[in-house]
Amino acid sequence: MLEKFLERTEFSSYEDFKANYKVKANDNFNFAFDIVDGWAAEKGDNRALLWCNDEGEEKSFTFAEMSELSNKAANYFKSLGLKKGDVALLILRRRWEYWVAVTGLMKLGVTFIPGTLQLTKKDIAYRANAAGVSLILSLEDSYVNEQIELARSEMPGVLHYLMAGDKDKEGYINFNREFEKCDSSFERNADSAGGRDIMQIYFTSGTTGMPKMVMHNYFHPLGHIVTAKYWQQVEENKLHMSVSDSGWAKFGWGKIYGQWICGATIFAYDMEKFIPAKLLSMMEKYRLTTFCAPPTMYRFMLQEDVASYDLSSVKNWATAGEPLNPEVFNRWKELTGGEIHTGFGQTEGTVLLADFKWVKPIPGAMGKPSPIYDLRLFNENGKECGTGEEGEIVICDVINNPPVGLFVGYYKNEEQTAEALGSGNYNLKDVAWCDNDGYYWFVGRHDDVIKCSGYRIGPFEVESALIEHPAVVECAITAAPDPVRGQVVKATVVLAKGYTPSDELIKELQNHVKKATAPYKYPRIVEFVDELPKTLGGKIKRAQIRKESENK
Numbered sequence: 001m002l003e004k005f006l007e008r009t010e011f012s013s014y015e016d017f018k019a020n021y022k023v024k025a026n027d028n029f030n031f032a033f034d035i036v037d038g039w040a041a042e043k044g045d046n047r048a049l050l051w052c053n054d055e056g057e058e059k060s061f062t063f064a065e066m067s068e069l070s071n072k073a074a075n076y077f078k079s080l081g082l083k084k085g086d087v088a089l090l091i092l093r094r095r096w097e098y099w100v101a102v103t104g105l106m107k108l109g110v111t112f113i114p115g116t117l118q119l120t121k122k123d124i125a126y127r128a129n130a131a132g133v134s135l136i137l138s139l140e141d142s143y144v145n146e147q148i149e150l151a152r153s154e155m156p157g158v159l160h161y162l163m164a165g166d167k168d169k170e171g172y173i174n175f176n177r178e179f180e181k182c183d184s185s186f187e188r189n190a191d192s193a194g195g196r197d198i199m200q201i202y203f204t205s206g207t208t209g210m211p212k213m214v215m216h217n218y219f220h221p222l223g224h225i226v227t228a229k230y231w232q233q234v235e236e237n238k239l240h241m242s243v244s245d246s247g248w249a250k251f252g253w254g255k256i257y258g259q260w261i262c263g264a265t266i267f268a269y270d271m272e273k274f275i276p277a278k279l280l281s282m283m284e285k286y287r288l289t290t291f292c293a294p295p296t297m298y299r300f301m302l303q304e305d306v307a308s309y310d311l312s313s314v315k316n317w318a319t320a321g322e323p324l325n326p327e328v329f330n331r332w333k334e335l336t337g338g339e340i341h342t343g344f345g346q347t348e349g350t351v352l353l354a355d356f357k358w359v360k361p362i363p364g365a366m367g368k369p370s371p372i373y374d375l376r377l378f379n380e381n382g383k384e385c386g387t388g389e390e391g392e393i394v395i396c397d398v399i400n401n402p403p404v405g406l407f408v409g410y411y412k413n414e415e416q417t418a419e420a421l422g423s424g425n426y427n428l429k430d431v432a433w434c435d436n437d438g439y440y441w442f443v444g445r446h447d448d449v450i451k452c453s454g455y456r457i458g459p460f461e462v463e464s465a466l467i468e469h470p471a472v473v474e475c476a477i478t479a480a481p482d483p484v485r486g487q488v489v490k491a492t493v494v495l496a497k498g499y500t501p502s503d504e505l506i507k508e509l510q511n512h513v514k515k516a517t518a519p520y521k522y523p524r525i526v527e528f529v530d531e532l533p534k535t536l537g538g539k540i541k542r543a544q545i546r547k548e549s550e551n552k
Contacts, residue, residue, distance in 0.1 A: 001038060001263055002229070005222060009229075014358040014368060017230065021371035023222050023404045028194030031221040032070055032106035035261050040067035046237050046263060050286070051096040053270040054278075059096055066099065069179075071186035073104025076179035080135065080160050084109030084193050087131050087201070089124075091115040091138040091148075091247065094270040097164040097175065098246045099256065101137055104179075106218075107186055109193030110135075113201045116247025117141060121150035128155040131201055131213060131411060135160040137175055140167055194218045201411050202249050202347045213411035214249075214347050221257035223350035223405015226370050228258025231343050231354040233316040236263035238289035243269075243279070243297055249347040250321060254292050264290075276301045280309045287313040294321035298328050298340065299467070299474055303497060306335040318343060320351070322539060323442045323460045325467040326363030342367050344442070346428060348420075349373070350405035352395070353440050364464055366432065366440040372403050377434060378427075390433045390443055390458075395426040431458065450479040450487050457489060457521050459542070465516035466491060466523075469509055471499040476532050476540045480525050480549040491523035492545055494531060501528040525549075 002009045005025055011017040039046060044064030052058040061069070082088070088110050092098040105112045113131055115124070124147055127133065136158055138144050148161070149171075163172035193199070199218045203211040232254065234240040242254020255266055269282050280301055283291065291314050298319060317332070320343035329340050341355035344366045352375060355367040369375040376384055377391035385391035398406060398421055406426070409417035420426060431443040443458035450457040459477035466475045473494045480490040491509070499505065506526040513522040533541040 001035070001042065001261065002225065004034075004038075005225065005261070011358070014356060017356065017358065018369070018371045021226070023225070023372065025219060025222055025404070026195075028192065028218075029222065030106055030188075030192060030194040030218050031199075031257065031260075032103040033188050033192070033194075035221070036063060036070060036103050037067045039063035039260070039263060043263070047265045048260065049096060049099055049266050049268060050239065051094075051268045051270060052282075054272055061096070061099075066103065068184040069100045070103035070107060071184050072182040073100050073179045074107040074186045075182035076175075077104055077108050077110060077135070079182070082108060082110050082135060084191065084197075085111070086135075087111045087113065087133045088135040088137065089113045089115055089127060089131075089133045091117060091119065091124075091136070091144055092164055093117050093139055093141075093245055093247075093272075094255075094268050095139050095164050095246075096268065096270075097137075097139075099266075100179070101164075101175070102256070106193065106199060107188075109197065111198050111201060113203065114247045114251060115203075116245050117144055119144075119147060119247070121147045124148060125151040125154040126210070127203055128158055133158055135162065137162040137164060138172075139163065140165045140169060145169070196408070198408075198411070200252070202252075204347055212416060213413065214407045215409050215411045217408050219404050220252075220350075220407075221261065223372060223403070224253060224258030225261055226258070226356075226372060226405075227253050227343070227351040228262050228264065230356045231341060231351050232258075232290050232292055232318045233341075233357055234259050234262050234264035234290050235315075237265060239267040239286060240264045240290045241267040241269065241283070241288050241292070243274075243293040250294070253320065253343075253345070253351065274300070276304050280304060280306065280311075283311055283314070284309045289313060290316045290318070292318035292320065292343075295319050295324045295328060296322065296474060298324070298332060302328065302331055302335075303473065306332075311336050311338075314338060316341060320344060323366070323463075324364070325464040327464065327468040329361070329363040344440075348407040348426070349395070349403075352393070352428075362439055364441065364460075365435075366442050368438050368440065372405060374401075374403075377432060377440075385433070387436055388433055390431055393428040393430045393432055393440075395428070397424060398426050399424045450477075450489055461517055462489060462491070462513060462521050462523065465513045465521075466493070466509060468516060469512045471495055471505060471509065474532060476542055476545055477523065478542050478545045478549065480546075482524075488524040489521060490525040490527065490545075490549055492527050492529055492532060495528060 007022040040063045048063045048066045049061040161172050162175040164175045196217045200216045202214040228234045244250040317338045317340045339361045343351045343354040345352045353366045355361040374396040379391045432440045442460050462477040473496045475493045479487040482488040510522050533544050
C-alpha cells in the first residue's frame with residue numbers, strides 16, 4: 001500500500017530520509033476510498049480495528065468489514081440529506097462507531113469535527129454555530145447528553161441528533177440500528193470529495209481566547225505516514241495503541257490515518273477513566289507491538305509497579321503532547337528496557353520533530369525535523385538562528401510549496417488565516433534551540449519564557465529538574481510578578497503518593513533544582529495542588545496559572 005503513496009519507503013539513515021522522502025498522491029485522494037477500501041481490496045481479511053471497553057465487551061473488524069460498514073454509514077448520512085460540504089460534530093470518546101462514521105462521512109464529503117466528552121454546553125453551542133453544524137453524533141453519556149440538551153435551543157442549525165450504541169434515547173436517532181439497514185455499496189464518482197476539499201476541522205484548546213477552527217484537507221492523512229511508520233514504527237497487521245480520546249488531534253496522529261495507511265491494527269481501549277494499573281494490564285493482555293501516550297500518562301504509570309507487568313511485546317514506545325522529562329525517560333527505560341521516542345507537533349500539522357527510527361533518543365531533546373517540512377529557527381530580529389541560539393520554530397515556504405499534512409487555514413476566518421500563513425511562513429510560537437548534532441531542544445512557548453533579573457528562563461528545563469525529585473508527579477513552571485526582579489519562577493506541583501505539603505518540602509525542592517540546574521532558575525514560589533489546570537486536549541494551562549498569580 002505504501003508504495004502507492006511514497007516514491008521510496010526504505011531509507012539507510014536519517015540524512016537519506018530527510019533528503020529523499022517524497023509523498024505522491026492523485027489530486028482527489030480520499031482516505032476512506034483509497035486506504036480503507038484499498039486495503040479491503042488487497043488484504044480484506046487483515047484486521048483493521050480491535051476494540052474493547054471496561055465492561056469486557058470486545059469487537060474486531062477487518063478492513064473488508066470496515067469498508068462495508070463505512071459504505072452503509074455513507075448511505076445513511078445521505079438518506080438524512082447530508083451532502084458534500086455539510087458539517088457534522090462527533091462526540092464519541094473511543095467508541096468503535098467513530099471509525100465507521102468518519103470514513104462514511106469522508107465518502108460522502110461531509111466535513112467532520114471531533115469533540116471530546118469534556119465539552120460543556122457553551123463549547124458545544126459555540127462549535128455548532130461557528131462551523132455551521134447540521135448533525136451531531138454522540139454516545140450515551142449522562143454528562144454529554146445533559147450538555148447537548150442544554151445547548152439544543154441555541155443550535156437552530158442542527159437538524160439531526162444521533163446516538164451510537166444499543167440503547168434508544170428520546171430525542172435521538174439510534175445510529176447503529178439505522179445505518180446497519182443501509183446498502184453496503186457506495187460508489188465513488190467524479191464529484192466525490194478529495195484532495196484540497198476540506199475534510200476535517202479541529203477546534204484548538206482556546207487557552208488565550210475563543211478556539212480557532214483548524215482546517216485540514218483530504219491530503220492531511222498522507223502527512224501522517226511519517227508519524228506512524230517512521231516515528232511510532234507501526235507494523236502491518238500488528239496492534240498499535242495511542243492513548244487518546246477521539247476529540248483530540250492526537251487521535252488523528254495515532255488512531256486512524258498513518259496507522260491504517262501502513263496497514264496496522266488499531267487497538268482501541270475505550271476506557272471511561274484513565275487508571276494507570278488498568279492500562280498497564282491491558283497492554284500486557286493484548287500483547288501490543290507499538291504504543292504511544294502523553295508524558296503525563298507515563299508519569300502516572302510510573303507510580304505503579306511497572307516491572308511486574310510483561311510489556312516485552314512492545315517494540316517501540318512513543319510520546320507527544322508535552323515535552324518528556326529526562327527523569328521519566330530514564331525510569332521507563334530502567335523498568336522496561338525500552339526507550340521512549342519523542343514526537344512534537346501541533347493541531348495544525350502532523351509530527352514536526354521526532355526521534356525517528358534512525359535517531360537515537362536523547363532524554364529531554366525533541367528529536368530532529370520531519371522531512372515533509374522546511375523547519376527552521378528564527379530569532380526575535382527575524383534572522384535564522386545559529387547552533388545553540390534560541391529562536392522560534394518556523395515552517396517555511398508554506399504557500400508556494402504547501403507541505404502535505406499542514407493545515408490550510410482557519411475555517412470561516414480569513415483574517416486569522418492571513419495572520420498565520422500570509423507571510424508565506426508559519427510561526428509556531430514555540431521556542432527551541434538546535435545543538436551541533438541536529439537535535440532540537442524545547443525551551444517553551446513564546447509567552448511562557450520567564451524573564452527574571454535579565455535572565456531568560458525556559459520552563460521545561462526547570463520542570464525537568466523538579467520531576468527528578470521523587471515527591472513530584474507533575475508540575476508547571478510559570479512566571480509570577482515580582483516588584484524587584486520583574487518576574488520570578490513559580491512551581492505549581494502535584495505531589496506523589498506518600499508526600500504532603502510543608503515548608504520543609506518546599507525548601508528541599510528548591511535546593512534540588514539549584515543542584516540540578518543553574519541556581520538562579522530555582523522556583524522562588526512553590527504551590528501544591530491536587531491537579532494542574534489543563535485544556536480539553538490535556539495540555540497544561542500555563543497562561544491560566546500565570547493569570548492567577550498576577551491576580552494574587
